[in-house]
Amino acid sequence: MTNVAERAEGLDGSPGDVRRTMPSAPISSTGAEAVACGPDRLVAALEIAVLLPCHNEALSIARVVAGFRSALPTARIYVYDNCSTDDTSSVARAAGAIVRAEPWPGKGNVVRRMFADIEADIYLMADGDGTYDPVIASTMVRRLVSDHLDMVVGTRRNVYENAHRKGHGFGNKLFNRFYRRLFGTLFTDIFSGYRVFSRRFVKSFPAISSGFEIETEMSVQASQLRMPIAEIETEYGEREEGSTSKLDTYRDAIRILRAQVLLFKEIRPVRFFGYIAIALTALALGLAYPIVVEYLDTGLVPRQPTAILATGLVLLASISSLAGLILDSVAAGRLEQKRLAYLRLPLFRD
Numbered sequence: 001m002t003n004v005a006e007r008a009e010g011l012d013g014s015p016g017d018v019r020r021t022m023p024s025a026p027i028s029s030t031g032a033e034a035v036a037c038g039p040d041r042l043v044a045a046l047e048i049a050v051l052l053p054c055h056n057e058a059l060s061i062a063r064v065v066a067g068f069r070s071a072l073p074t075a076r077i078y079v080y081d082n083c084s085t086d087d088t089s090s091v092a093r094a095a096g097a098i099v100r101a102e103p104w105p106g107k108g109n110v111v112r113r114m115f116a117d118i119e120a121d122i123y124l125m126a127d128g129d130g131t132y133d134p135v136i137a138s139t140m141v142r143r144l145v146s147d148h149l150d151m152v153v154g155t156r157r158n159v160y161e162n163a164h165r166k167g168h169g170f171g172n173k174l175f176n177r178f179y180r181r182l183f184g185t186l187f188t189d190i191f192s193g194y195r196v197f198s199r200r201f202v203k204s205f206p207a208i209s210s211g212f213e214i215e216t217e218m219s220v221q222a223s224q225l226r227m228p229i230a231e232i233e234t235e236y237g238e239r240e241e242g243s244t245s246k247l248d249t250y251r252d253a254i255r256i257l258r259a260q261v262l263l264f265k266e267i268r269p270v271r272f273f274g275y276i277a278i279a280l281t282a283l284a285l286g287l288a289y290p291i292v293v294e295y296l297d298t299g300l301v302p303r304q305p306t307a308i309l310a311t312g313l314v315l316l317a318s319i320s321s322l323a324g325l326i327l328d329s330v331a332a333g334r335l336e337q338k339r340l341a342y343l344r345l346p347l348f349r350d
Helices: 004-012 016-020 029-036 039-045 061-071 088-094 107-117 134-146 168-183 214-224 249-267 269-298 304-343
Strands: 048-054 076-081 098-101 122-125 151-156 195-198 229-234
Touching: 048 061, 048 088, 048 107, 061 076, 061 088, 061 134, 076 088, 076 107, 088 098, 107 122, 107 214, 122 134, 134 151, 134 195, 134 229, 168 214, 168 249, 214 249, 214 304, 249 269, 249 304, 269 304
Parallel strands: 048 076, 048 122, 076 098, 151 229
Antiparallel strands: 122 195, 151 195
8 A cells, every 4th residue: 555655755755754654544556656647646645625614605606716726626615605795605505615604703613613614634724705715725735745845835926915905914924923923934924825735734723813813823833833844936816806805904913913923922931931030020120229329318209109010010920930930941832732732643534
């Protein structure tokens, strides 16, 4: 029986011993024969699920489904209707997609449901608004398989200029820089919704977020576990005329910022609480300095409330530092559990 790792060897000629260090699963003789016929047959031997979360995308969903059907003829295409008030479901069903509904509003809730429900070897996720180019889909899938990756991100070309709404381009640039400062430089476009995943990633991803911050959570998960990922630049198109973005500039910006800060606290508590301790200590020193100077000159402490406040701030800084140290041990244990849960899953299904 040929395993998935061996199956991908023929794509790039990499040593087989590297492949065999990764979890693998047996495939059928049909899949083995596909290896000899090149990457396209190998991709066809795997079960691919295209996942399209949608909210009021009746104007574009038929074109999106047709595009991915052309790019990945053997894939099953799922459209998850998230509380749409238009004809998204009926249009998607007429276009040949498998349509399901998610009553909990928010993209994160849809992703959680999709990842839980769908069984496949490879998962491709995109938006139903027609802004992502389906043509590159097969290239992304082949890259995932040939390089044994857990995620391939379709980074959006000229996204800062083509973000479709004033403030979105600036926000993309700002949050991407902030992310890289907090979590590392693994990703250049954390908000891209065009991604290909291994089964191992999908079934070990907790999907806690409820809204548009779900892409941030995905990126943080991959960064924290140091998963193998790649980025491929893609075109980023315009929406259909009459279609509007579901992203609220200010509300979702606040939610994304909050998600990044909370994830930073969970993953790197020493740094998070250390920054708080440094700020409190600096404030305490600023308040205490004139009191100490006056005490050295006169031997008196005339501003006792300020002295008490400075002392309290120092105590709070100490507590913050201690909390960071304790939570760092907790975070290390959680990281080990996440890594073990991730490694228990094969890259592809049996």
